[in-house]
Amino acid sequence: MLQRMNARESAAMVSTPVEEPGSPLRRFSFRLLPxxxxxxxxxxxxxxxxxxxxxxxxxxxxxxxxxxxxxxxxx
Incomplete structure (x- = not known):
């Protein structure tokens, strides 16, 4: 069953890269919420x-x- 997330939790998921540490995309990750x-x-x-x-x-x-x-x- 899917759980509902609040905006802060979903933003944290989106802004967290799934690539391995040291990958090019990892260096460009950012937070969507200040x-x-x-x-x-x-x-x-x-x-x-x-x-x-x-x-x-x-x-x-x-x-x-x-x-x-x-x-x-x-x-």
Whole structure:
């Protein structure tokens, strides 16, 4: 009978190579889930920072006249 696994268990299985130690694939194994427990929280924070930066850049560029913007791009 098949057992159901949670996401962490199934990710561990997928990221664990079945090759012998020292094989080429063994060197390139990686974890699908991050080790850092705060990863997803930090990812959301970074996304919020990028959004704020994009809005500030948009505000800056909208404030420039077409001629000033053209000169800025050319320099």
């Amino acid at each position: 080790r850092e427990e705060r990863f997803f929280e930090m990812f959301v924070e970074d996304g919020a920072n990028v959004l704020v930066a994009a809005r500030k850049l948009n505000e800056l560029l909208r404030g420039l006249t077409r001629r000033v913007l053209h000169a800025w791009v050319l320099t």
